Amino acid sequence: MTDNELQHLLKAEPEKGQRAFYDKYFNYVYTIVFAKLKTIASIEDVDECVGDVFAQCFIFFDKQEVVQGNLKAFTASVARRKAIDTYRRVIRHSSNIPIDDAGEIESGENIAQSAEESEMRKLLYDKVEELGEPDSTIIIQKYFFGRSSKEIADIVQLSSDNVRARCSRAVKRLKDILLSAGFTR
Structure with missing residues (x-):
C-alpha cells in the first residue's frame, strides 16, 4: 500500500486506516x-513511547486532510521527538532518589580540611595585598598565574630585571609578614 492510498484510507475509513498504518510502520517506529x-529506559518505557507515537500520529491524521510530504519521514520525526521526550522524563525521574532510600550520601571530601584551606588561601591573598603595588601584582601573576618575568613586566610596565628584583624582595617581605601573622607552613 502506498502512502497516498494509506492517507486516503485514513480519511475514508479511520479504523482500517489506523490498523494499516500501524501494521506498516510499527517496526520502523519501534526501531527508532x-x-x-x-x-x-525499560522495555515498558519503550513500549509506552511507541504507543505515544502512534497516538500522536492518529490525532494528527484526524485534524489534517493529508500529511504534506513523505509519510515515513513524518512518522520518523514524531518517533524521534517522542523518544527524546521520554528520554528526558526517564533521566529526570531516575536521578531522584526517595529520601528514605537515600541513606547517608558521602562526597569523599573532607569538609573541615577544605574550609581550612579556603580560609588559608584568603588570608594568604590578604597578606599578599598588604605588599602594595606593584609587588602584590607581581607575586600574584608569578605564583598564582605562572607568568614569566617578561609577561609581568608588560603588565606592570617595568623591565624584566626590575620585576625579578622586586619579586625576590617581595617574597622575603611576604615571608616576614606571614611569620609575624602566625603562619608556620
Whole structure:
C-alpha cells in the first residue's frame, strides 16, 4: 500500500486506516524509539513511547486532510521527538532518589580540611595585598598565574630585571609578614 492510498484510507475509513498504518510502520517506529532509549529506559518505557507515537500520529491524521510530504519521514520525526521526550522524563525521574532510600550520601571530601584551606588561601591573598603595588601584582601573576618575568613586566610596565628584583624582595617581605601573622607552613 502506498502512502497516498494509506492517507486516503485514513480519511475514508479511520479504523482500517489506523490498523494499516500501524501494521506498516510499527517496526520502523519501534526501531527508532528503541535506538534512542535502549541505554536508559525499560522495555515498558519503550513500549509506552511507541504507543505515544502512534497516538500522536492518529490525532494528527484526524485534524489534517493529508500529511504534506513523505509519510515515513513524518512518522520518523514524531518517533524521534517522542523518544527524546521520554528520554528526558526517564533521566529526570531516575536521578531522584526517595529520601528514605537515600541513606547517608558521602562526597569523599573532607569538609573541615577544605574550609581550612579556603580560609588559608584568603588570608594568604590578604597578606599578599598588604605588599602594595606593584609587588602584590607581581607575586600574584608569578605564583598564582605562572607568568614569566617578561609577561609581568608588560603588565606592570617595568623591565624584566626590575620585576625579578622586586619579586625576590617581595617574597622575603611576604615571608616576614606571614611569620609575624602566625603562619608556620
